[in-house]
Amino acid sequence: MSLMKPSMVPKRLHFWPYFMTILLVALATAVAEFFYVLFPSRDLIMFYLLAVVVISLRWGSGPAILGSFLSVLVFDYCFVPPRFGFIAIHNQDWIALAAFLIVGLSISALTAREHENSRKIQAIEILREKEKFQSVLLHSVSHDLRTPLASITATLSNLFYNKGLDNETREELVAAAYGESARLNQLVGNLLDMTKVEAGALKVSLKPCDIRDLAGAALGQFPKERLERRSVRAGIADLPEVCLDFTLMMKVLVNLVDNALKYSPEDSPVEIEGEIREGKLFIEVLDYGHGIPEKELPHIFEKFYRGEHPDTPGTGLGLAICKGIVEAHNGKIWAENRGAKRGTKMVIQLPLNTRLDNIYG
């Protein structure tokens, strides 16, 4: 029912199916004419019945009615003596017309009901998917928020009620709780970001940016100690300014560098590179870890995806957020393996010619 393009005609009355009806009746006439030579008989009207069946299956009741009337008229005119002339409308014509209308309208009614049913089923399925997603989300959020909270609560209650703890233990507990509170903060931030991405409420404010500054600022978000232990380098050569949202894109880089640090060995470097190729800006984050299994590569940007390492900390939202932000910039993001044991490269591709604008992504 959907091969029509929107036209200037009022909604209910699209031109195309009626045109096709006339065409099909003409086709039936041609076929009947061909067989008339072999057996001239009223049975030739069956070809018109076939046409009406096709019309009602494809285009519904309106065209079916037109097809029925048209078929009977044309058949009478062309094939009932006198050929190519009307004397009167015969009784058989009325019977034929009635039969065509019954057949045509029944088929289109049944077809319409069929479509309605499949639409309903689709809607139910979508609703079910949504509910499933929401329940997974709630479960995941609940778990991810409560886990660091559990640690913090345990520590604080311990410190509060247990006055006999030695200093070393107290230090350890407090350090752990401090770490967990940072983790909790990151989770909350991720959830908020993800909600915005999902709702299409991500406000992207495009302004010309210095890419070297972007990379430097992203690295500046990490505590010095974390980066000092590793060799983290930002190799951004002289690049022209590119229009993007500094704060959001910085968040993307922070997520990518965070992942690179988490999933590669302690003694391996992490690099950020940027270049302009083929009229686009490419920003890449490279690590020297074990790479990502090929079968996981297409899935890593999915929400809550944690791959084969479900115990590594994180909600699995980081990359989904990156994807949301990059796509809101009309860009692309993907991961590549750089060969056995040579680690992974996360690539962000951004268009160069964007209008300075506030856009909602």
Place this chain on the structure above:
Amino acid sequence: MAKTEGARILIIDDDKPLRSVLKATLQADNYRVFEAVDGDSALKASVAARPDVIILDLGLPDRSGVEIAREIRSRAATPIIVLSVYDQEADKISALDAGADDYLTKPFSAPELLARLRAVMRRWIPHGKEQVFKTGQLVFDVGKRSVFFKDEPVRLTPTEYEVLKLLVLKAGKVVTHGQLFKEVWNKSEGMGRIDHLLRVTVSNLRNKIEPDPGRPSYILTEPGVGYRLSVQEP
């Protein structure tokens, strides 16, 4: 350098638990703490308590934190640090433009808070014999209009010098893009060209004085807000 011991801090925040924690933290560092819980009492307290620094939470229920900052600023030069939450970009910038001196994003750590306090209380007004500012390997001499890095003179264009000077005068505190446009280029807004010039100037400055221009340790970027000269303890 201003004496910070015993300095009077006014906390304006409607959240009691946070006020308690801030108070405890500050008192542990020998500050004297005063509190106000909403906009109206805040304005009264900003006069009555004679604070040396005001910590103002932007999320007050009754009045806009930005408005309060503006009102306080219109009556006194007391340094103001605003507290904002993640994602409250616009408020933060408005507050800074309305007269706040710096900001902290909740949640923040105690060392961050104390460092910010020290930074806003540090007021360097070059005069007489005190015309030289040092941080890490950078030496900035206002009197002689000269800059040295690792004891080597650094040649700066007039614009580069003015930008660096503003950052130095507000060393340790954030300087918004707006403040830079106004002080260096005398423009109230950074329309396209000036915006671009500022970025280029900062990039050139980094090339000249940063050991690793790609990972600056002196001229830090405050995303979406401006820049900050990091004060490195010698």
